[in-house]
Amino acid sequence: MKELKQRSTCPVSTSLDVLGDKWTLLILRDMVFAGKSTYGQFLQSAEKMATNILADRLAVLEEQGLLTKAVAADKKSKFTYRLTEKGLDTVPIIVELVLWGAKHCPTIADPSLMAELQSGKSAAVEKYQQLAREKALA
Amino acid sequence: MKELKQRSTCPVSTSLDVLGDKWTLLILRDMVFAGKSTYGQFLQSAEKMATNILADRLAVLEEQGLLTKAVAADKKSKFTYRLTEKGLDTVPIIVELVLWGAKHCPTIADPSLMAELQSGKSAAVEKYQQLAREKALA
DNA sequence: CATTTGCACTTGCAATTCGCAAGCAAATAT
DNA sequence: ATATTTGCTTGCGAATTGCAAGTGCAAATG
Numbered sequence: 001m002k003e004l005k006q007r008s009t010c011p012v013s014t015s016l017d018v019l020g021d022k023w024t025l026l027i028l029r030d031m032v033f034a035g036k037s038t039y040g041q042f043l044q045s046a047e048k049m050a051t052n053i054l055a056d057r058l059a060v061l062e063e064q065g066l067l068t069k070a071v072a073a074d075k076k077s078k079f080t081y082r083l084t085e086k087g088l089d090t091v092p093i094i095v096e097l098v099l100w101g102a103k104h105c106p107t108i109a110d111p112s113l114m115a116e117l118q119s120g121k122s123a124a125v126e127k128y129q130q131l132a133r134e135k136a137l138a
Numbered sequence: 139m140k141e142l143k144q145r146s147t148c149p150v151s152t153s154l155d156v157l158g159d160k161w162t163l164l165i166l167r168d169m170v171f172a173g174k175s176t177y178g179q180f181l182q183s184a185e186k187m188a189t190n191i192l193a194d195r196l197a198v199l200e201e202q203g204l205l206t207k208a209v210a211a212d213k214k215s216k217f218t219y220r221l222t223e224k225g226l227d228t229v230p231i232i233v234e235l236v237l238w239g240a241k242h243c244p245t246i247a248d249p250s251l252m253a254e255l256q257s258g259k260s261a262a263v264e265k266y267q268q269l270a271r272e273k274a275l276a
Numbered sequence: 277c278a279t280t281t282g283c284a285c286t287t288g289c290a291a292t293t294c295g296c297a298a299g300c301a302a303a304t305a306t
Numbered sequence: 307a308t309a310t311t312t313g314c315t316t317g318c319g320a321a322t323t324g325c326a327a328g329t330g331c332a333a334a335t336g
């Protein structure tokens with residue numbers, strides 16, 4: 001696994017040290033908005049992430065305390081990944097990425113999600129954080 | 139210059155296709171919060187970005203319409219980079235990265251900026267966008 | 277007018293990281 | 307007992323990164 005080094009003490013820079021690549025925030029997106037929680041589910045996303053990259057990013061995210069890894073309730077050969085509060089706090093970042101992408105890039109965004117975000121951003125953020133929290137308890 | 143390819147039509151993914159690396163958002167941060175506008179100024183940031191990476195990212199950002207490049211008013215051998223509206227719209231993303239980094243990573247954040255962000259996020263976003271707009275006109 | 281300085285890159289190259297395919301081991305399913 | 311599912315690990319060629327040095331141009335200096 002790549003070791004994380006801090007390039008400066010600027011908050012933007014330290015955030016990007018953890019989240020600043022093309023895959024990490026997609027994993028978090030899948031957990032928050034698609035309710036995914038297993039390795040196999042993450043592999044099935046439209047962006048087709050490579051298996052070694054996924055394994056590496058999950059390990060970094062666990063090490064950095066954004067998610068926890070536990071043996072699944074139904075199968076011992078499966079793991080369940082859940083967001084911690086630190087991980088849940090990335091939801092506002094992901095939401096801003098959704099809004100920017102939907103406005104400025106050719107995308108196909110979920111209309112109901114877009115309506116929800118535009119009618120009340122912070123309410124939507126809290127709703128998805130709460131949904132993910134409930135998943136973590138189940 | 140790297141050509142940009144879209145991995146999927148998800149808004150998060152398309153945003154990350156442009157912004158998802160360790161350097162791009164630092165350039166935008168320097169333009170928005172430090173008022174930087176030249177190649178030499180970007181090189182002086184604490185994170186010490188390599189010159190070829192900077193040149194590449196500036197070219198991508200220009201191609202993607204987040205900033206414009208123009209000969210400087212004072213010197214013909216200098217260029218001035220300014221944010222477009224598309225570029226200014228990344229300010230909310232940067233703000234969320236500031237808040238997440240300041241909360242969860244060991245950072246040294248500007249206390250007056252933090253107070254400003256916590257007392258009214260959207261007001262602060264609009265203020266820094268307006269400051270950058272005024273710079274672009276000057 | 278020749279020379280130096282500053283600025284904005286460009287080039288070369290070694291090292292790291294990525295992405296694809298294949299392989300592997302343990303737990304289930306048949 | 308055998309096959310399949312699940313979650314990785316490994317190997318390797320290709321792409322990207324990071325560092326150092328070099329280039330070209332304009333303005334300042336002598």
